[in-house]
Amino acid sequence: MNFSWFKKGTIYQIYPRSFNDSNNDGIGDIRGIIEKLDYLEKLNIDILWLSPIFSSPNDDNGYDISDYRAIMPEFGSMRDFDELLEKTHKRGMKLVLDLVANHCSDEHKWFEEAKKSKDNPFRDYFHWKKPLSNGGPPNNWKSFFGGSAWEFDEASGEYYLHLFTRKQPDLNWENPKVREEIFNAMKFWLDKGVDGFRMDVIPLISKRDGYPNAPDVGFRKVIEDVYANGPKLHEYLKEMREKVIRHYDAFSLAEGVGINHDNAGLYINNDREELDMLYHFDILECTIVNGKFEESSPFDLVNMKSIFKKWRDAVHQKGWLANAMGNHDFARMVSRFGNDDKYWAESAKMLFIMQSTQNGTLNIYQGDEIGMTNIVLESINEVRDVQSLNFYEENLVTQKMSKERALELINKEGRDNARTPMQWNDEINGGFSIVEPWLKVNPNYNKINTVTQENDPNSILNFYRNVLNIRKSNDVFVYGDVEELEYDNPSIYAYTKTLDEIRILVILNFSDNNSKFTLPKKCTNKNIIVNNYESLMFDNEVINLKPYQGLILKFE
Incomplete structure (x- = not known):
């Protein structure tokens, strides 16, 4: 099989509940996605990944499945799904579903x-x-x-x-009947023409013999050493490949919870025949301590560089990674790694320059292409995420912090930040729905929405479109070998990428201040491919970078 389509492709993650409400019940749905396929095609998207659309009582917004072969009524019907699949394929795009196989709903x-x-x-x-x-x-x-x-x-x-909520009992993969049930469910969707699966918390499916106590080493380390990477995990993944995936022109993308760069090859190296790729959590959690959003640390650019490098080195020419900087489980990318106030547009564009030039299959989370930001929820009554609600309730019992501090942390890193309804225009509820949505719309929809940006040639949306168009015709963006420059610089991230005779230079200023960077030989300001500002200050071989300026230049 030729899998270059998913390596070079761009994945766009849709959180259906928050994407587009076609029937005005306050909840996004499948027909709402159909209505926006032209928008996604124009954005240069290749692969759509839908967060779960299966029947569910929604204790964890669909990640608690009560029927693996049925559509959640709130989202529509199987006929709606079949139409979505047909029209997605008609536009030359692929469709990937979210496989939740570690647990199901207690109402299954x-x-x-x-x-x-x-x-x-x-x-x-x-x-x-x-x-x-x-x-x-x-x-x-x-x-x-x-x-x-x-x-x-x-x-x-x-x-x-139940490693997640009490309404999400873990499935026992030791039982061959369980594996057969999951494999048959996968075949059901693949036979319909689905192009693959993103596999939710798949490293957790094999439990350790005897269920040993977890040591007191921090929650993230417990995930790696106790919950994930169990003794029969690779046996199960090989069986899944052999019995299901290999019989279809489909791919498997693992959510790499509990996987580190030392053992990633066991999952995705080409000779393993297990998974096609994974996305890891080191970037997504680089400001989060011990896997808990209530324990955070300041953003550190040098640390981010080291994460990209160690993962790149770990899989180089042996396996493949997905390149993700945001999804439904983390706060908004521009609010975490950029400046979502004074340099909102500049930093959103700069971050995408970085992401689009990192090796691996590019993942865009809905709304990042217009620079959607974190929201401020005024009270716990506005919070919908079960993880945040449980944290708040647990804090009421332990009284580790004030209610105000707990809500402040939820607003900073909580999952509702990424789940606020998509902002389509400046009309009521951002054009998502004419009735009150299931989750509060970010009040900044008057400024940040697709219609406003559609009509602005310098918008974040049009910048994304342009960069994705350039990336499609330049394989060096995807496959190029990386050499870092000024590695220890705490505010500038610069690197070259080389593929055959083609070489590019990426320069990113992660700072609210102007910064200087000296160009290497044979690279001049005459060969600019991408610039997130309209101008460039240049003094001989020294570039004067503006705050959050990002550039891609081509060597002569």
């Missing part, structure tokens, strides 16, 4: 049956353990969303495992 028929009795045929679809002698849970594992990862079932007197 499997779990409803499993609860009926200990000898029910579905009991072994999940992880059940007896209480300790003191009646407590089987071990000290904590949920990603706070509290114990074990929930007591009064009827059977046993605990079941």
